[in-house]
Amino acid sequence: MTDALYRSSSIGESLMGALKLLQDDGKISDVLAMRVIQEFDAAILRALDKRVTAKSSFKGQLDTYRYCDNVWDFELRDVILKLSPTQGSSKRDELELAAKHMRLILVDSKVVTAAAGQHAAG
């Protein structure tokens, strides 16, 4: 389930933590928790699509690459990132960041879109 990608983000992990607490207390059932997580998957996808406008370009050294099940997994080194809040707002609004080591976990956008479409229809 590639739309589960964002579950390991901070917002996703926070949700999982919160749900676990409630589950341990017996306040919500596992089924309900699962339902919340699925809703989160859809919501984060929508948000990233519609509410976010920032773009970025980055360069670095590639140490490791993996591709399996439509998922690319890169490990980069000495990365420089340039982030700008919206398309074409460049110039002074740009933020430059650097990372010594960064991991990219990427799923195929076509697969995600297809899965999202299925969910919507089903």
Next chain:
Amino acid sequence: MSRAGGEKAGRPGVGEATLGVYQGVIDDVVANVKADFVQEGVDEAVLDELRSLWESHIVKLGVLGKANDPSGKQSKEGVRAADALTLSEDASVLAARPTKDQSPGPGAAALDHGDRKRPIIETGDTPPTKLVKTEAIQTPSIPQWDGAAEEAAGVSDPSSSVPAGAEAEAEDNLDDVELDDDELNEDDDLEDVDAVGSDSEDQLLGQFDKVHRSKARWKVNLRHCILQLDGRDYLLHKATGEFNF
């Protein structure tokens, strides 16, 4: 944790926007599951509790950046909060915030539900122990040569010749002493480098439109990314990367 980019007073649009977007996601999710909660017969109070737990976790992680003071030091890039973002209102709230507190505790309280215009979470500097994902790093125990000598009953020096009767015992003690050097035990395992906690390692989660390689040159086109860098989250609509293998 050093930030190569330096402490920029205007953690700009990109960083601040995450708060608004995350808030939107939380609202979305809560609204959409309300029906399910009702169907299961679960009290709405539990839903509220879920929301507040969720929000406080996010705040605790400190990924939302801190309130910045625009009148404070400006970086030479003169980054400004881009009004193009959805959060122009939050930008003005930011300007109003005078100081930043250290602990995330008060920050958690700042997230009241039902209040759209929330004050920006004040999380201060990224706390060193920000994440609860306890990575208990196993440090190998350091062999103590003098200690072993003391423990060896009746043997003053492990390396010297010992009476036959006490030899077995000395051997055991020697083993204890040398265990960490010669034998492989669980303490010797290297912390699995790949298994670093997802929150302490800089990572980007997203989708790729295209991944292209030409000899050692890789180019990727990405979309819908959540970038976690130095303990902060940045959301990206599109991203392009070039790397050399």
